[in-house]
Every structure is written in C-alpha cells, then in structure tokens.
Amino acid sequence: MNTEKSQNLILTRDGIIEVIEATEENSAARQRACKHFKNFVDYTGLQFDIDFEKLGGNYSNRTVDQKAKSIIIPSDERLVEVIDELPDDPWKNIYKVGLIYGLRNHEHFFADRTPLKEGKDYILIPEHTKTGFRYCYPNYPEWLDEFELRQAQFPEEIEDFRKQYEQAPQRTSDSVESTELGKIVSGKLKLHKYFPGGRYYFLRYAWVRRSTIDNPMGEEEASNSLGHSVQTHRNIYRRWISVEDFRRSYERFRNNPVRAAAPKRSKRN
Structure with missing residues (x-):
C-alpha cells in the first residue's frame, strides 16, 4: 500500500x-x-x-434490493470447491478465513488468529479498528480442521502489516486505509475467475445466509460476530438471501421429525 x-x-x-x-x-x-x-x-x-x-x-435499502435481485450468491458447495481451484499459496488461507468467518476484506490485516492455534474456534478483531473489538465465530467449526487452518501460513504482506499494527495499537484504521487494504485482498484472490460476479463480499453474504438458513444463529449474536448493528444485519445483509434459500429452510423445518407438533383440537361431545 x-x-x-x-x-x-x-x-x-x-x-x-x-x-x-x-x-x-x-x-x-x-x-x-x-x-x-x-x-x-x-x-x-x-x-x-x-x-x-x-x-x-x-x-439505501432500495439500492441493496436492486443489487440483490440481480446477483446470485454462490452455494456453499461451490464456495468450498473454489478452495481446490485457487493457487496453492498462502492467499488461499485468506479465502478460507473469509469463507468461515465472513470477515470484511480489509479485516484480514488486523485479525488475531492466535486463538485458532490454541484450539479455540474464534478469531479476534482488535479494538482500534472500524468496528472495535469483537469475537468472530464460524458457522461450521468443523471446517477449521478440514481446511487445516489452525497452523496455516498466511501472506507476508498481512503478517508484516499486523506486526507493525501491534507495535502501534493506538493507531486507528481509517476508511481510506481500509479501502486500500481491502483492494489488496480482492486483487490477490481474483474471485471473478471462479464464480459470476466474483466479489470478495460474497463470502460475507454467504456467512449471513448460513447463520440465517442453514445453522440459525440469533440476530444479535450474528451481528456481533460480523461487526455491525442488528438493524444493518436485518435491513441490509439479510436481503441477499434468496427466496429459494428461504424455501429450502422451510422444507427442512417442515420435514424435521423432531419439531414440535401442532396442538390437537379437543373433541366436542
């Protein structure tokens, strides 16, 4: 940068x-x-x-609605397939972290991944960033071991930046710096080669889909993990979930053999 x-x-x-x-x-x-x-x-x-x-x-919400109607977020199956198609270098691990935690692209430069090496499932975003300190949680914890992330190597650009950042912890990242850092991540991954639209933020929207449809998480917990308000989560991010996603969620709910049964009408004499 x-x-x-x-x-x-x-x-x-x-x-x-x-x-x-x-x-x-x-x-x-x-x-x-x-x-x-x-x-x-x-x-x-x-x-x-x-x-x-x-x-x-x-x-505005209307702008997001118009974009959501024209963009299809890749399925998790496709997003996982991309892992094997990416070049075999440390930037592949950045993709994995983005997929598992839904980080903003620039947040990879600040994220503390030390807890993963200690056997924990979360990573940390430090205090002096856009959203402040927070824990970030995965939708599928098993991916951490399946994708071999606990002892993974990450790009030198990101590791060097983080070391400098740790030496000046009172320095707050501004929006201009965040934009430039985000462009580095998006430029290295080149996701347009792997699915239509190819935006890094599809990984973040897919995390929201998972936390809403596949492995439901409370709105407050999901919002805290992503680093935005419940209102933003509800009014902006959830609009990227398609009608088909909601239909799939309903079918799974409807066919769940252990869901609560409807109360019976009492018989009249």
Missing part, C-alpha cells in the same frame, strides 16, 4: 475526488469516504469546491 501517495492525495481537491471515485458507486464505502473527507476538509478549513453529497450517490 502506498501510504505516502495517500497522504499526498488528500491535500488536493483532485486527489480527494480520485480516492472517493475509486470506491464502488452508490455504496456504503463511497458514502463513508465522502463523510470522512468532508469532515477532514471542514476541520482543516481547506477551501475545496467539492459536492460531497453528489459524489456520495445513493445507498
């Missing part, structure tokens, strides 16, 4: 616009970038003629 370049860019009007326009249009990331840059410009008193509201575009 070229930190020096980023620091120079934010001192010019064109540089600010360039960084903002590098994010996806009509996205939460675009709106966050506009918000932080506007605060920066207001705080420093710089006289830049930038229409942050227009640059931010439209990101």
Whole structure:
C-alpha cells in the first residue's frame, strides 16, 4: 500500500475526488469516504469546491434490493470447491478465513488468529479498528480442521502489516486505509475467475445466509460476530438471501421429525 501517495492525495481537491471515485458507486464505502473527507476538509478549513453529497450517490435499502435481485450468491458447495481451484499459496488461507468467518476484506490485516492455534474456534478483531473489538465465530467449526487452518501460513504482506499494527495499537484504521487494504485482498484472490460476479463480499453474504438458513444463529449474536448493528444485519445483509434459500429452510423445518407438533383440537361431545 502506498501510504505516502495517500497522504499526498488528500491535500488536493483532485486527489480527494480520485480516492472517493475509486470506491464502488452508490455504496456504503463511497458514502463513508465522502463523510470522512468532508469532515477532514471542514476541520482543516481547506477551501475545496467539492459536492460531497453528489459524489456520495445513493445507498439505501432500495439500492441493496436492486443489487440483490440481480446477483446470485454462490452455494456453499461451490464456495468450498473454489478452495481446490485457487493457487496453492498462502492467499488461499485468506479465502478460507473469509469463507468461515465472513470477515470484511480489509479485516484480514488486523485479525488475531492466535486463538485458532490454541484450539479455540474464534478469531479476534482488535479494538482500534472500524468496528472495535469483537469475537468472530464460524458457522461450521468443523471446517477449521478440514481446511487445516489452525497452523496455516498466511501472506507476508498481512503478517508484516499486523506486526507493525501491534507495535502501534493506538493507531486507528481509517476508511481510506481500509479501502486500500481491502483492494489488496480482492486483487490477490481474483474471485471473478471462479464464480459470476466474483466479489470478495460474497463470502460475507454467504456467512449471513448460513447463520440465517442453514445453522440459525440469533440476530444479535450474528451481528456481533460480523461487526455491525442488528438493524444493518436485518435491513441490509439479510436481503441477499434468496427466496429459494428461504424455501429450502422451510422444507427442512417442515420435514424435521423432531419439531414440535401442532396442538390437537379437543373433541366436542
């Protein structure tokens, strides 16, 4: 990541616009970038003629609904198959962690995976990050051993960054840095080669699908694990679950031999 370049860019009007326009249009990331840059410009008193509201575009439940209708999240079976198709290097383990825990792409640079080596099932996101300290849990704990993650090797770029981060724990990651770090992960994995749409965040949406349909988890617990509010979980993330997913969940519930039986009508004399 070229930190020096980023620091120079934010001192010019064109540089600010360039960084903002590098994010996806009509996205939460675009709106966050506009918000932080506007605060920066207001705080420093710089006289830049930038229409942050227009640059931010439209990101709402309706926007997510429109995207959800046009995008199909790959099945877990397909997402697991991709593991064997990825190049056999440490970035494959980043994919596995994203699949199991639903991390944001940039969070791989901060995640503390030490608990895995100690035989625990969770990983940790440290305090001075976008969402603050949290535990992240898997939907399928058995994947940790099946995918050999407890003693896995991870990319040098990520391990070196984490060592530097641990030496300056009071430094908070900002949205611009997070965006750049996320691009590194997405660029290395190149998931567009393996399924339509090919976005890293499909791994995160698949985690939500699992926690809602396959191995149901309470909304509060799932939201805490992913690092967002229950409202965001309910209004944004669950919209990526298809009608077919919900139908499959109902059929499994309906055919469950141990589900509670309906009360019988009492017989009238």
